[in-house]
Amino acid sequence: MSEPLGGMILYPVPESVGRARRWFRTFTESLHLGCSVVDDCVLMVSELVTNAVLYGRADGPWRVRVDWYRVGGALRVEVHNPGCPAHVRLRSPSATEAHGRGLLLVDALADEWWSAPSRHGGTLVAFVVHQAFKPD
Structure with missing residues (x-):
């Protein structure tokens, strides 16, 4: 059972990454x-929002949506955009390429991650960090 903890809706502009x-x-x-956990999640959110802004597409105005949930002792973060789920993939950029490492960072830092069609339409990319919460 997942417990919603928060979320944000962002404009699809580069300034939204820092926000x-x-x-x-x-x-x-x-x-x-x-x-x-916070530092790793901030980096992963940054990478996924960057990808959502760069690769999200819609015929009309659209937004990037970020939601986070508690699932037992784990934290799950979801990033939604109107792009095509089939286009989410790990890349193997060369040492001279300036881009293409976002999902590699997520893959290295998250305990699990995936992409799928979003329940809001478009693409969902999510990650989970197990044992994210400090013991009470």
């Missing part, structure tokens, strides 16, 4: 997450 980092850190302060 997502700041808001996620602020909104999760009261959740008693481990320090390294």
Whole structure:
């Protein structure tokens, strides 16, 4: 059973990436997450919101949605955009390429991650960090 903890809706503009980092850190302060968990999650949120802004597509105005949930002792974060789920993939960029490492970072830091069609339409990319919460 997952417990909704918070979320944010962002405009699909580059400035939303920094806003997502700041808001996620602020909104999760009261959740008693481990320090390294917060830092890792902020980085992963940043990467996924960047991808959502870069690759989301819609015929009309659209937004990036970020939601987070408690699932037992784990934290699950979901990023939704109107892009095509089939286009989410890990890349193997060369050392000279400036882009293409976002999902590699998520893959390295998260205990699990996946992409799927979003319940809001478009694409969902989610990650889970097990044992994210400090013991009471």
